[in-house]
Amino acid sequence: MNVTIIGLGLIGGSIAKDLKRTGFATEIVGVDSNPEHGKQAVELGIADRYEELETAIKQTDVVVIAIPVDKIKLVLPQVLDLIPANATVTDVGSTKREIVTVVQNHPKRGNYVPSHPMSGTENSGPIAAIENLFENKICIICDQQNSRPQHLALIEKMYQSIGMSTAYMTSDEQDHNTAFVSHLPHVTAFALANAVLAKEDRSIIFDLASGGFRSTVRLAKSSPEMWGPIFNQNSDYMVEAIEEYQKHLEAFKKSIQHENTDEMMKLIKHANGIRTILDGGNQSMIKNEKTIIQLFTPKN
Incomplete structure (x- = not known):
């Protein structure tokens, strides 16, 4: 199975490592807008080779798009235009409504399976990629009725191969739920970090900081290039979560x-x-996606 990974950072690189380790992928072709990241990914064994987008997806079986969500909106239509007729495409973006809307009328919409593997760390770049990042975690697949069965089955198999269980939601439900369980924790971490950084005597605070503070504020180290677009694309549900x-x-x-x-x-x-x-x-929660929605969606 030839798998093309677009975006060789934490998520894309970790998926690549596990797909190669488990034998799902026989070859990983890497694509990244940063040539240094592409070179580094090959040196680290994350990708077998590094190619430009058009070359990488000419003969691919699966494309995984693992870049910031604002870039996914631009790249996804190009990928669907260029892939072979039987190739399967997924993205790992933390928001879904705007992304799926961009390609809702694309002739190859059925080749695309919107997904969100719920795992990560605050680190970025190829060096942040780790094995088993997704073990025993949940992958959300959105609007599965709009994907052709063979492509849906292949992406389900891909995530199962790296240890994930699958839940199914609409794009709207996904964005609503992740606003509370993923996006809100990042906002609060950024706000806490800013609150402490605003203190004139903050050096004393940092000297006293122990495990509780460090674990709470850890997410504040996350990439602004990744999280800014997520907040923008999910602004309505983010505002609801922040107000709650x-x-x-x-x-x-x-x-x-x-x-x-x-x-x-x-x-x-x-x-x-x-x-x-x-x-x-x-x-x-893993066994019953309705339970996930009930647990993660706030009550009025």
Whole structure:
């Protein structure tokens, strides 16, 4: 199986490593707008060779587009124009509504399977790619009814080969859910980092910073080139998520401000309920996409 990876950073590079390791791919052809990244990917064994886009996809079986979501909107139509008639295309973007709209009337729309493998780190570039990044994680496939069965089955098989389970959602449901469980955590990490950086005596704060602070603010190291376009494409649901978060921050603020210990303890204990989902609910979520939607979509 010849697999072309467009974008040789953390996600694209990690997918490439695992597809080669598991034998799904017999050859990985890398494409990247940064020639140095392409060269580095070959040196690191992430890609077997590095090619320009048109050359790479002439005889490919599968194309995985792993670049920022604003660039996916530009590259995806080009890829569908150029691929062989039987080739399969997927993207790994964290937003989906705008991306699928761009190609909704494309003659090869059925060759395309919108997907979002839910995994990652704050690091970027080919050097950030790691094996087993996706093991026991969930991949969301969107609007599966618009993909031809053979292409859908191949992408399902691809993600299964690297240890992922599959959930199915509409593009709208995907963007709504990820606004809360993926995009909001990044916004709060960026905001927390900015709050600390705004302190005049921040050097003392950093000297005192321990595991809790470091793990909470870790996402603030994430690439602005990746996350800025995600926030823009999902702005409506991002605003909803931020407003919901602000409401709960305000509740904590008032309980602390008025020394209302009972209310404060009530809020903390209620938050402890997330343990049930994070520690015990993963398998049930994987098996039933309706459960995922119910758990991840906020209630009014």
